[in-house]
Structures are given as structure tokens and as C-alpha cells.
Amino acid sequence: MAYTPHKPPLPETTEQLRARIPYWGVDLDPADRPSVPKLQWQEDLSGAHWGETPDQQPEKQPRERSIEHAAVTPVFGTAQPLHGLSGAIRRYAYTRYSEARVGHWLLLVLGDRVEAWGAHLRSFATLRPDNPITQTGVLAEAGAHPIRSRYGVRRTDTVHQPLDPVLVAGPWVAAATVTWLGVRRLARAVRG
């Protein structure tokens, strides 16, 4: 079988489509589609009324930034400022590597893990310790048809969903085991 210059026939004609789908073709003309063309001068500057340069948000503490930027941007988020060891790792990622370098992102991932572990440990000294059961939302399973949603239907994510609890609980179990072994060894050493 040779391929020809023709487009394979469509199952429905334009008339049939118009009859079946009432809104068919209302944006057929690209001029009716928003954001076409991609680059288009916005006369109203979307409501900005400060000429060309917005006011600078005050920087109350040194704000980390990508070294691909000339300076800290006029507006920035102030949520969760850098702190502690994870803060030092993250700041190093920002000051040492551009976004183009994998090292930048891997260090940020490391910072994330270090911060999460610190936060979990610190939470045990509070009235609200981290709780992998209530915080993962698994308690919602009961009211959400866990069996009917997953089995007897063809879906493929059920293959790896059982890994999620392992990924969440695994490090906790490992940490508890290491702690217990350590305590036992210490106790034996003390007893002589």
C-alpha cells in the first residue's frame, strides 16, 4: 500500500459536526483566539500605572536570587525565608550555580530533604507532632470507595500506588530502627 497525497477521510463532514456540536468552529478564525499572535504589544499595560518601573518592595532580609537575574526583582515572595542548615544549602545553590546547572537543582532538592527531616524532628517537641497518617489524607479512603475506584476498572496507577506508603513510611521506619539499634548498643555498652 502506497501513501497518497490525500488526507485520510474524516468520519464526519463539517455539516455533520455543526449539527452534532453546536459550538463547532466558533473560534475557527485565529483572529478570534486570544493570545494570537504570541507577542503583541499591550497598550494598556494591563492596568499598570507606574510608567515603566514599578516600586521596589523593601528587602527586610537578604533575599536569595538566581544569578541569572541582575538583582532581586521589584516584587518577591516573603514566605518561609531561608533558615538553618537547609537555608545554607539552598543559599549556596543560588549563589554558586545558575538555573542551567543540574547542581543548582540537586542542591535545592537536598535542602528540601534536610529541611523536611529537621521539621519532622522539631515537631516531636511540639504539641502537634507530624503524623504520617493524618497528614497524607489516607483517612479519606474510607469515604471514597477505595475498592470500587481501583479494582474491576482498567487503570494502571494501581501498580505503583502501593509504593506511596512505602516511600512515606520507609524513612520513618528506617529512622526508628536505627535509633532502636543505637539505643540497644548504647545500653549494652553501659552495662559492659
Added chain:
Amino acid sequence: MRATVYRGPYKLRVEEKDIPAIEHPNDVIVRVTLAAICGSDLHLYHGLMPDTRIGHTFGHEFIGVVDQVGPSVQNLQVGDRVMVPFNIFCGTCWFCARGLYSNCHNVNPNATAVGGIYGYSHTTGGYDGGQAEYVRVPFADVGPVRIPDWMSDEDAVLLTDAVPTGYFGAQLGEIVEGDVVVVFGAGIVGLVAARSAWLMGAGRVIVVDHLEYRLQMARTWASAETFNFVEYDDIVVEMKKTTGHLGADVAIDAVGAEADGSLLQHLTGVKFKLQGGSPIALNWAIDSVRKGGTVSVVGAYGPIPNMVKFGDALNKGLTLRMNQTPVKRQWPRLFEHVRNGHLTPSELVTHRFPLEHVVEGYHVFSAKLDGCIKPLVVPGAA
């Protein structure tokens, strides 16, 4: 105030936080009346975005009431009901001046490769998000808009991201009359993309997913043909067979980083975070489209490199189009489509969780339980 807070991968809780303050003269503080959980939030929740800090409040889809205004705010007043695009943008940088609102250069010190997004880690600027009772909204004269009287709260919140993104996915496909369009992903983004493809005059719209209840919605709500990829040994071959072995004219990736369908890609990309998510749906799009065709990507990926079939994309002469959606630029036309019923987004809302139960909302949405398509979050509800 009460706010959703990140406690590490797969872990969230609701806790007491300070009400955010005005930090810049053009800020407003919005009291959130309705928010939503997005497929993008799942990437954060699963720990796929580097620099997601403990204590971060998620949520970039929200509407609310203006509660405080900064000294330079002219276009909004206390008490206004506003819808807030998920993009934070200044209006006057090189990119905003040309309409690339999602690529603003003045709002994200942490990265140049992505603009500012509410509640989306420090990689997008370190702004707390709207799955909370209050949220700081920068450049309030630029982003938010008063909600039109005729618009329902549910349609308004869906117009802050999901609906503009679905439409944008179809639009980036540069669809011409009679095009065969295949949409990967039947989440709200893919469903809206499929229906929007008809608006743009597609000749055939095919939706691929593995969740039967969502494919059902693709057939009814989006009038599309559907393929459950689990039923086929190789979905790419199936796409070839159904298109006279040429391939589709346009393929849309509305799946993003958490794609299923390749255990290797899923384990390396999602579970062990060795790449910026699993690009299997993107690879299927690249291989399913015909040579010279267009692949539109609205599914989101992380900044760590991915195993993408770039050689195929080059050899096939594909046009690749993609971006975060410039939401406000999409609004005027999409408001018309919602008003006259061409798009009926609120029909895709399946769940409403009180803010206090947002954690359960994440689990149900993430594990795709109970027929969940789009979950909303309601602050102040018991």
C-alpha cells in the same frame, strides 16, 4: 488565619498562620471565598518541585473579597469580589508589555526560567497561595479582575487556571479546519482542551487516558472519541492505525510530570525524582503526531532534565509549542464562551472539601478516587 501547610512530600496539614501583610504599595490582601486543587498542586505535594519549603501554603486557583489595599492601588477597593489569575505579573516588563504574562521578569527572584505563581514553591517566587483564608496578591492593579455579576463562583475559580489552560492547549496546537487532534490526559485541562479543539474547528478529537470515568466525561462533556491506553499494547501504534498511518495533525500533552504508562519513566521521574517528572505522555504526543505536525504542551514539568524523545521531534519536523498560560490574556474571549454556554466548566467540579479537610481532598484527587475530576476547597465551611 487557617491555612494549608506543606510538611514534606505527601504530607500537608491545616494550621494557624498570621494573616499576610501588605509588602509593596500595589499589594492587596484577599479574603479567599473559594479555591481549587490543581493537577499542578499534585506535583508539589509529591515533592517534585525543588525548593518547596516546609510551611509553604499551596493554592494558585482562588477567588475572594478584597480585604486590605496597598497605598498605590487604584483599580480595586475593599469589598470587591475578585478572581485572581494564577500568574503574578507586573504589566510593564519586556514580557508583560508583549502579553507574556506568565513569563513576567519582575516577580520571581528565584528563577528566570519561570514567572511568578501563587503557592507554587520558591522556584516560582516564594509566594504563599490561596488554599487558606487570606492571601497576599501583588500587582493588584494588574492581575485580578472584579467577578462579573452573571458569573458563578465555581466558573470564576475555574477560570483562574484550569479553563484558560485547557483552551490555551488547543490554541497552541494552531488547529485549522478538519485537523485530527489527540489530547493526552482527561483531567480538567485535557477535557477543556478537547472541547476547545471543536471550537477551533477540529475534524476529529480523540482523548487518551486510563481512567474510565474521565474518558466517559470526554465522550459526553467534550463530545470526543476516547482510547483507554491500558487496553492497547502500544497506544502510539493505535494512534497511527486510526489516522491512516500518518499520525494526528495536532497532539496535546495535558498530563505533565506524573504521567503513567511507563513504569520506568514513572519510577525515575515521580517516585525517585531523578528527572523532572515522567515525560511519557509527551513522548507519546511526539510519536503520535504526523510529521510536520504540532505538539502543544501544557502539562507541567520540573526543572530537572527529562528523558524526552527529542530526536524524533527533530526528525519529524515538529512544531513544539508550550507555556504556562497567560490567564488574563485569555479572559475576554473565555468569559464570552462561558456566558453563552460554549464552555460549561462548573460541570466538571466533582468534590468540595472544607479547608479543614483539604488534606483528604489532596489524597482523593491524587489517588483518583471516588470519580474525582476537580476538587474545590471552601474556606470557612465546617
